[in-house]
Amino acid sequence: CKVLNWYSSFEDVRNAYQKALVKTLPSSSHTKDPNEHWEQIAEAMRACCEQACSDGAVQLRQNWISVTSINLTNKRLSILPGSEYDDDRRELKRKLTESLRKDREQSKEMERTFSSRKSRRFFFLIRGCTGRRVGVSVTIYEKDGSLITSQSRRLDRWAEHFEEQFSWPQPGHVDDGTRLVSYCVPDGPLSEAEMVLEFKLLKRNKVASSFQGWWGEVDVRTDKTPPDDLRDFIPVFKKRARSLCDNHRGIGLVSVVSNLLTGLILRRLAKPGESQIREEQAGFRSARECIDHIFTLRRILERQRLQTAVVLLDLKAAFDSAAHHF
Incomplete structure (x- = not known):
């Protein structure tokens, strides 16, 4: 059972x-x-x-120490009795003690990362201990619950799912009284100082990917034609049933060049956009993170000591409401 x-x-x-x-x-x-x-x-x-x-190709793990420690233990037990094998026995004991010490240090590190809420490092250590890799489920269902058996239809279903996530239908009627805001955003060519800054802000120890092939062929700013590398989405499982597309989130594996361009556009839009954003919006602004707002709200409640109703609004898809067509 x-x-x-x-x-x-x-x-x-x-x-x-x-x-x-x-x-x-x-x-x-x-x-x-x-x-x-x-x-x-x-x-x-x-x-x-x-x-x-x-x-199912799933293996139940019986031992909760590293594979190295298990192999050393089995090898030490297989040594024949006798004084002529004492040197081998002592050498294996030394290696086993060192391996078990590393296992204990790893378990303590997992406890520290869990206590300090470093979730990324914590789950990385867990995956290293389990040795089990779970891939993306090849069995998915349609919206009506019917099973998809065709490989081509399965790919089309993933495309439909991500198009619904990252797109929004065109509005049937546009209000003529909509306030139009003009932003003074620099749209000139990329400068050397901007590129140097973006290189400094890139994360270290990341795979650079192959971008030399299309660097000289595609000019996103003038031709408005992104390369195929920017249109690949990888479904990452979140929770619940793996066969439902809604339980996966999409991650676009972009190259270093696209990260440079994205960061440069973001920094050009940040300053003029800051003057147009409401004071209540937080989470994506400098020095106005969600933690800062929660701390401020808590201080107000403690000082006023009044009955207060707090309403938290979860805006759908983090403002991804533009009409995209893939």
């Missing part, structure tokens, strides 16, 4: 188990003894569980 409950969190394994169980469960008409019938049911459940787990 413990193994079955652990595997039930994987949707593919659970579906395979249920399908095999429907075909394997014995009928009550074959025997009149309830104990014998129950033994047949239990045997069918165990067989279906083993079949589903083997087909």
Whole structure:
């Protein structure tokens, strides 16, 4: 039951188990003894569980120390008795002690990162310990719940999902009284000082990717034709069922050149846009993060000591409401 409950969190394994169980469960008409019938049911459940787990390519981890420590332990146990093997035994003991010490240090580091709320580093350490990699589910469903069996339709469904996420339908009617704001944004060619600043702000130890092939062929500013590298989205699973597209978020794997261009445009728009943004908006502005606003709100509530109703508005898709067409 413990193994079955652990595997039930994987949707593919659970579906395979249920399908095999429907075909394997014995009928009550074959025997009149309830104990014998129950033994047949239990045997069918165990067989279906083993079949589903083997087909799901998921391995249950039995040891919670590193693979190096496990191999050293097994190798040390395989040494033959006798004084002539004492040197080998001492050498393996020294290596095993060092490996276990590293395992303890890693566990302490995981505790420290969890306590300090460094979630990225914490989950990186967890993935290094488990040794299990879960890929993107190849089984997805349509909006009406029907299973997609065609590979081409599966790709089209992902394209539709991301187009709905990053796009918005054209407005049927535009109000003539809409206030138009003119921004004084510099739109001249890129300067050397701007490029040097963007290079300094890039994150270190990142893969540069191959951008030399299209650097001289595509001019995004004049031709308005982005390369194909900027249009690739990778679905990343969030939670719940993997077969639903809504439970994945898209990440665009962009190159260093596109990061430079994006950062330069952002810094050109930041100063003129700051004067047009409402004071209540936060989270994406310098010195006006969400934590700062929460701290200010808490101080006001503590000083006033009045009954207060707080309304938190979650604006859809973080203002991604422009009509894009891929």
